[in-house]
Amino acid sequence: MLFNRLDVRLLGRLLLLVAALAGGGYAMLHHGYGLALGALVLLLILVLDLTRYLTRGQQALADFTLALQYRDFTRQYPAQSGPTSLRPLHEAFNQVNATFRELRAEQEGQFQYLQTILALLDTGIVSYDAAGTVGWVNEAFKQTLHLPYLKNIQALQSRQPVLYEAICRAVPGQPVVVKLTVGPQAVQLLVSATRFTLRGEAFTLLAFKNVSQALADTETAAWQQLLRVMTHEIMNSVAPIASLADSLGRHVRVAQQEDSAAELLDDVGTGIRIIQQRSEGLLRFAQVYRDFSSLASPQRTTLYVQELLQATRQLLAEQLAAQGIELTLSVRPAHLTLHADGHLLEQVLINLVLNAAQAVAQTPNPRISLRAWCAEQQRVVVEVKDNGTGIPADVLESIFVPFFTTRPNGSGIGLSLAKQIMQLHQGSIQVHSVEGAGSAFQLWFPSSIPL
Numbered sequence: 001m002l003f004n005r006l007d008v009r010l011l012g013r014l015l016l017l018v019a020a021l022a023g024g025g026y027a028m029l030h031h032g033y034g035l036a037l038g039a040l041v042l043l044l045i046l047v048l049d050l051t052r053y054l055t056r057g058q059q060a061l062a063d064f065t066l067a068l069q070y071r072d073f074t075r076q077y078p079a080q081s082g083p084t085s086l087r088p089l090h091e092a093f094n095q096v097n098a099t100f101r102e103l104r105a106e107q108e109g110q111f112q113y114l115q116t117i118l119a120l121l122d123t124g125i126v127s128y129d130a131a132g133t134v135g136w137v138n139e140a141f142k143q144t145l146h147l148p149y150l151k152n153i154q155a156l157q158s159r160q161p162v163l164y165e166a167i168c169r170a171v172p173g174q175p176v177v178v179k180l181t182v183g184p185q186a187v188q189l190l191v192s193a194t195r196f197t198l199r200g201e202a203f204t205l206l207a208f209k210n211v212s213q214a215l216a217d218t219e220t221a222a223w224q225q226l227l228r229v230m231t232h233e234i235m236n237s238v239a240p241i242a243s244l245a246d247s248l249g250r251h252v253r254v255a256q257q258e259d260s261a262a263e264l265l266d267d268v269g270t271g272i273r274i275i276q277q278r279s280e281g282l283l284r285f286a287q288v289y290r291d292f293s294s295l296a297s298p299q300r301t302t303l304y305v306q307e308l309l310q311a312t313r314q315l316l317a318e319q320l321a322a323q324g325i326e327l328t329l330s331v332r333p334a335h336l337t338l339h340a341d342g343h344l345l346e347q348v349l350i351n352l353v354l355n356a357a358q359a360v361a362q363t364p365n366p367r368i369s370l371r372a373w374c375a376e377q378q379r380v381v382v383e384v385k386d387n388g389t390g391i392p393a394d395v396l397e398s399i400f401v402p403f404f405t406t407r408p409n410g411s412g413i414g415l416s417l418a419k420q421i422m423q424l425h426q427g428s429i430q431v432h433s434v435e436g437a438g439s440a441f442q443l444w445f446p447s448s449i450p451l
Helices: 001-030 033-069 084-120 141-147 154-157 162-171 212-257 261-293 306-322 341-359 415-425
Strands: 124-129 134-137 174-182 184-200 200-208 301-304 326-332 338-340 367-374 380-386 428-434 438-444
Touching: 001 033, 001 301, 033 084, 033 367, 084 184, 141 174, 141 200, 154 162, 162 174, 162 184, 184 212, 301 306, 301 341, 306 326, 306 341, 306 367, 306 380, 338 341, 341 367, 341 380, 341 438, 415 438
Parallel strands: 326 367
Antiparallel strands: 124 134, 124 200, 174 184, 184 200, 301 338, 367 380, 380 438, 428 438
16 A cells, blocks of 8 residues: 555656656757746756655665664654655554564563563573573572572582583483582582574573472482381391290290200201291392392493394293293384493393283283384383283382382392383383283383484
């Protein structure tokens, strides 16, 4: 609409200019010099008017462009007064400025909304660019570290060197817990990092969560659970020993009174054998606990997952075949690799397969599958799946607790040891089970492990 109005005004001036030229030319051809002179004067007037018209438009456009360059959208152009020829242009400029003002108000509102949310979070947030210049930091971070301000992330190198080193080593998607001393208190921060690009510039966003209390509660609960299990195991061995010792003492006193040495020797021999059996059971418990608590750090090498699973299958093939259990293997892609400790992972896989074998012992057509694949974010997953009895829901949450077992002769250490080995590899073990339909144990390895 605007350009139609401007085109009409310009076209009108051009038509008058052409008419003046034609009239002057016609007068010159018919020797009408007076008329030709009048046409020339009119032509000059029209040229001046056209020049002024175009100059005003160009000047108005230049002013508007300059205002846009400096992001000045507050200026109001006279759309009801001023030169008539510029009013449509000024009206258009005012509409553009109004649109930009609305957009700016929306952006500022969203920014204030986001700032309010981040300020209310109890998680510290820090954003900085490739040079380390901090672009944004919330109050939770400053309060957690007792910092009044933070201009550059490198300032943490002198104030909190342990935290700064953890930030430098941070891998997106892999949170780490950092122990710090802030003032008189020791705190544990869960540090998470993510990286993004904005207008061609790289930024890092860090989140800091004080997990000291949560970890303390979890540690206390773990110790309580462990002490309950240890107390149960020790009492199961000590109580019979104490009872038997008391019984033997009574027999000795009775035998001394009745002078029956032969019967006394039989009772003492039996009692000693029982005491020996319970003592050996208590010793085995202590040895299992020692092995669990002193697991060595993994010695990592590059492993082909196909070879690892094939070695596990070959090791257990005869035992599983004797039980009529079908064991299948699948690795996709076939060249999938891990940077891990092969001996520790083989120990985990053997334990999981043997557990699966016990789970399918009463199942028709028992099957166990060993699978491995590359999941999202280049994470390697190794799965041991069976079609056995499954795990009851009330038991499922306790299966990784040390020394917890539902089997009469079980040690309760296998799955706990598997979980600890996966944690040493910065990975995790997950279980999916449906009672009566089977279970699947999955070993998830982090994406930082080369493929």
